[in-house]
Amino acid sequence: MTKTYPHVGYRGIDPAGIAVGQREILGRSLPYFSSTHERSHLLCAFGLSGLPKGTPCYVLVWEGVIGSFYEIDEAFNFTLLGDVLSQPGIRYASVYGLADPTFPKDRAIARFGDAGKLMALASYATRNQTTAGEEDFLTYLMSAPVVRLDHYPGIERAPHYNVGVEDPEFRNFAGIASDRIFDTFYRFAEANLHKRLPLLIAGGCGLNCDWNSKWAASGLFPQVFVPPVANDSGSAIGTAIDAQWHFTGDPTIRWDVYAGDAFDSSGAIKRDHYDIIDGGPEQVAELLARGLILCWVNGRYEIGPRALGNRSILAAPFTDATRERLNVIKRREQFRPIAPVCLEDEAARWFGCHAPSPHMLYTFTATTDALRAVTHVNGSARIQTVSKASNAPMFDLLTAFKARTGYGVLCNTSLNFNGKGFINRIDDLDRYVRRRELDGFVLEGRAYLRRDAEAVKALAPPAQ
Template sequence: MIILGIGNLHHDPAACLLVDGKLVAASEEERFSRNKHAFGEYPLNAIRFCLEKAGLKPEDVQAAAHPSSPEAYDRHKWNYLRRSLFSRPSQALKAVIKADSRKKNFLETPRKVLKAAGFREDLPLHAIEHHAAHAASAFYFSGFPDAAFLTMDGSGEFTATMLGAFDRQGKMRMIREFIVPDSLGFFYATMTDYLGFEHDDGEYKVMGMAPYGDPSRFSVDDFIRYENKKYRVNDRYIYAVRRQRYQQDKWFSKAMVDRYGKPREGDALSEPYIHIAAATQKKLEDITLQLIDDYLGEALEASGGRLCFAGGCALNVKLNQRLIAHPAVKELWVQPASSDAGLPLGAAAMIAHGAGDKIEPMRHAYYGPEYSDAEIEAVLKKTSYPFRRETSITETASKLLHEGHIVGWFQGRMEWGPRALGNRSILGNPTVKGTADRINEIIKFRENWRPFCPSVLEECGREVLETEHDSPFMTFCFNVRENWKARVPEIVHVDGTARPQYVSREHNARFHELITRFREKSGVPLVINTSLNRRGEPMICSPEDALKMFEGSGLPYMAIGNFLVSKQAI
């Protein structure tokens, strides 16, 4: 069956295409519009790309699916009213009163998207519950025969967390859910605001800041507690409603500032904020593990310890490190597009499974656009910088890396999800001290205390990192082995960990060859890998985007297709 997935229609809109259970194309709208997170945009460019990649027209699509269920919204609004009537009565009543208009919007907006993209009006359109779509995006593409699942984010149809299981027939069973304002995602996002970053964007910075602090030096118990098998968020401080907010675009309250002091400003690390970050991270981890203990014990035992995880919180690799270490969890699979960009994938998978399609597991994340050498050369001819076609681009790039240079790496199909996995990357030598600082100074302009990640040859991962777990998508964090810390200092975070990508020859032969050639020269089976973009921009998608970034930054070299572009004569 040919199924188009579309959504989310608020932030991170995206599209994907399943053909007889095989994911053939997927991309976020921001990659085309160049607006980070593409707030409020229809995923029209993403839809067009998916169809073109599959060689299909709108009339070939047999069904569409989107991740917003009017029925779920109706069902949960009363729970939200009961929970919030006393703490935020105006907000609670308004949500219920506006339920019908919200439901109408859930029904009409996806149809508007399909119409704008040229689809027929009678195309079957399936509405899938937000958290069910997250769960499906993880389970159906994991390759597991059965598994427990966990989904966590801000909210979707009022649900913030869902725990459950999939059986061997692929049927989903919900065990427990939590309704806003009791949201771990909103708790973490609010603390992200307070710590000087943007909610819905800077949460990973809080995670990176946390190891510099001591969680025992600040308590977040006034903000969120776990008692009697449930957690409860104090909305006097967290995810405050409009008139209670410190500022209208911030989610923390005036009361929080009055009691705990002004929010953090600037890029430097300082007290007490590093301790607040540490306490925030620890609380997220502790509550999540308590949820696993209280609700998923039987499901994990029945499935042999298999757990699937999706939703925005699943991108927290320190949390995932704790989950892997849980004695009941033997295997953990995290959807690489765990943000709301991954929702259309889960929605489409639910319909595909119901139609009897056998869904192929995701073994890689290269489902985006790609460009031929002819297309690349046509763009490069517009630049004044020298470029040339290389006999072996991997040999040239590995030599530059070994010499200590920073190299942009633009190859093959673009990654699906937020992580650069060796096709839209900036690469560096992890053995040369100061490489990370140079990448920051001339290209990324980000906080200098944030870690950079390694891409490691799959066959060498366990040699460098203390784990037996696979890591193809940079969704996990592991301790670096002691004998490697001094050898590759540029990828080791302050707590001795790294967030690796294991690179396989099967799924990315060219990137694997590059690292292999670098290893032959250096003795080191890994490179620094960060996303090919500047601060505040989406990841580079097209050759035009790449050239614009190259010309507008200090990036000295770019390997794009089989061409090398340089700021110097070559």
């Protein structure tokens, strides 16, 4: 009789804890490998880092549940250095839920989508001193074993309770709470991580670009690496790397951020809704420079949650009105920033970024007020840099846009329905463009411009 193995659990770093065997899946006996969630983050971070096996390093895993530092030694042994703060992601997102009247305060767990919103709001903070009431709530937030807002005594009297996320004093508190969580981990690192090893970061908090930038600027580590799949989207990759290490002794892989599926253009769309014209770089750059907002589809889609130029919505980066329209298209709050995609050799000039930042995981400070659509309220920008080698079609488009406007920079936000993955079928793309009232899309060297879009009607008649 074939022995079956259960899932091995959430925590656990000992390789003896993995499960290997055969399992009946959909009526078939298949090879089976199970690793813990904790190991999946560790293996994803190391396997994608490019560090050769035998390179010692530190790893920070911070996500909804785990908040811990580890060391990986030359023999690829894992050591837990400290459980610094459990539930950092839940604690962080709970701050947003405190002020949001639509969040049920008796909900058992925070909405993970609120973490990205709080990251945007934290940048609005203009003070760093707490009131007595704020300090009391922070004491609960940072010390409760399990965070639930309805477990805080007198939650209805807590500062910022249901005041709404537009409230300026709550926005100050968002920045203070964000700093308090980061500083807890920073103090541990400063006191305990003295070997000058590279730092690898995994877990959903690894998508907090402000925190990543603080680690990079801390001076504690000679190198900081964050994979583009830092959140749970990287757990399957990490488990596969763990399996490879188990069977071959090799925990490293060759990888490409554009490793998703190819676009499916076989479906039917209503072509009579569009003017179909040449979609070469110069033509698309001209359309964007003249104010159109376009979906851009190129090659295979990105792994991870960030649009990196293959499934993107693109626009000129110059005006607040463009940012506002993009947030309407995305059905997002207007306090949310829009990220820029930038030519690598322009990044230092416009954002003070002096090294490649290909995965949109760090923030930099804009050096000009001309790029208002991609500059957050505090002057920061979460940039992706592009070179000819990293993404040739996007490089060519940015080069053409620079020739047209003087700036090799565009607005870049993800092409997806809310809560869904990247759009990858032409019928879904057509539906998205028409429902969200974009001006068109670019696919396979052709630009499809919506005939009924006001911005398209304002153009000169397109050349066929």
